Amino acid sequence: MNRYFKALIIFIAVAIGSYFLVIFITPSVVMLGVKAKAKSTLNVPVYSDVVTHKDRHVVLPNPDFLYVVCGYNLWDGPLKITGTMPDSSYCSFSLYSGNTHNYYIKNDRETPEKKFEILLTYDDCLTANNPQQLECITSPTYMGVMMVRILIDKPENLEKLKEIQRTFKVEKL
Amino acid sequence: MKKYILFIVIVAGVLCGTGIAIYNIKYWSAGDATIVNGSWVGKNLNKVGTDRLLTARIAVSALFALNPKEVVYLIAKDDKDGNELTAENDYLIKGIPLDARYWSITLYDENYFLVPNTENRYSYNLYNVSYESDSSYLIHISSTRKNKNWLSAGNKGKFYLAIRMYHPEKSVYNHLNKIQLPVIEKVYSHE
Numbered sequence: 001m002n003r004y005f006k007a008l009i010i011f012i013a014v015a016i017g018s019y020f021l022v023i024f025i026t027p028s029v030v031m032l033g034v035k036a037k038a039k040s041t042l043n044v045p046v047y048s049d050v051v052t053h054k055d056r057h058v059v060l061p062n063p064d065f066l067y068v069v070c071g072y073n074l075w076d077g078p079l080k081i082t083g084t085m086p087d088s089s090y091c092s093f094s095l096y097s098g099n100t101h102n103y104y105i106k107n108d109r110e111t112p113e114k115k116f117e118i119l120l121t122y123d124d125c126l127t128a129n130n131p132q133q134l135e136c137i138t139s140p141t142y143m144g145v146m147m148v149r150i151l152i153d154k155p156e157n158l159e160k161l162k163e164i165q166r167t168f169k170v171e172k173l
Numbered sequence: 174m175k176k177y178i179l180f181i182v183i184v185a186g187v188l189c190g191t192g193i194a195i196y197n198i199k200y201w202s203a204g205d206a207t208i209v210n211g212s213w214v215g216k217n218l219n220k221v222g223t224d225r226l227l228t229a230r231i232a233v234s235a236l237f238a239l240n241p242k243e244v245v246y247l248i249a250k251d252d253k254d255g256n257e258l259t260a261e262n263d264y265l266i267k268g269i270p271l272d273a274r275y276w277s278i279t280l281y282d283e284n285y286f287l288v289p290n291t292e293n294r295y296s297y298n299l300y301n302v303s304y305e306s307d308s309s310y311l312i313h314i315s316s317t318r319k320n321k322n323w324l325s326a327g328n329k330g331k332f333y334l335a336i337r338m339y340h341p342e343k344s345v346y347n348h349l350n351k352i353q354l355p356v357i358e359k360v361y362s363h364e
Contacts, residue, residue, distance in 0.1 A: 010183065011182050013186070058236050
């Protein structure tokens with residue numbers, strides 16, 4: 001009887017541990033899977049074309065948007081991210097940590113000057129190398145993803161919006 | 174305890190815990206939703222990042238979702254009568270413009286990807302939907318082409334609809350369970 005009870009306790013403990021481990025690591029595994037599927041280079045932005053049914057890297061793609069996606073790695077120091085937001089169409093810049101959490105977002109209405117410039121660092125912003133005194137964002141993880149969404153409000157604006165899409169750059173400092 | 178019994182107990186524990194975790198991540202029911210409005214359900218994404226189960230669920234079923242300050246996401250898996258949406262039927266979505274800076278209704282297959290179709294049309298939004306004279310709109314979901322506001326769900330299998338509301342008005346945020354959302358009605362069955 002004692003032996004069965006011991007086995008039951010071990011079974012429950014292992015099951016609970018496995019349950020929480022899977023819950024905990026799933027976001028990071030999903031993120032790694034997306035990076036592997038996308039075959040993109042870290043710290044190099046990828047400029048998407050109009051999304052179609054052929055795009056199967058990320059679930060629930062929005063066909064109304066142009067995207068700029070960049071997997072980042074801050075091991076070698078901070079990154080400077082720049083770009084220009086469109087005058088009227090919706091646009092947002094968002095950052096996701098290694099466990100997929102959207103920890104930062106800024107949209108076109110919050111960027112009235114339309115010029116977008118930030119310093120992304122893993123270190124404390126107070127001690128980060130920031131000679132240009134850019135808005136500084138601290139990433140909670142060394143690796144993560146940057147994503148820009150630009151709404152294609154009218155098909156005739158597509159080419160102009162593609163030019164705007166290409167203004168988003170990522171540079172090592 | 175003999176070593177092989179211990180091994181079996183540990184393997185059984187790992188399989189059980191892992192299986193329950195995967196099931197919990199993958200299959201969340203309307204009962205888990207914090208927003209329920211007709212066919213449309215949604216989750217309060219404020220806790221993504223701190224609520225580990227919710228973070229895992231979003232990573233699997235809505236990766237790169239934005240925080241709710243920016244956008245409200247709602248999903249429909251059933252029609253107004255509570256029956257699963259399937260490509261074997263035709264549906265009519267009847268709605269009025271949503272109170273947001275930008276809104277859209279997008280159709281996804283059961284794996285949450287876009288469905289191939291001859292028009293490369295996967296969604297309608299406030300700019301490209303054709304409105305009726307009373308400012309409402311009707312969107313047809315059918316395997317056969319329609320003249321306007323047509324979305325294809327393919328020929329077979331389940332599908333889902335997603336509403337996105339970017340920068341919704343405060344009244345929308347405060348009454349997500351009550352605002353008037355599009356009604357999804359089955360109009361024809363090919364079976």
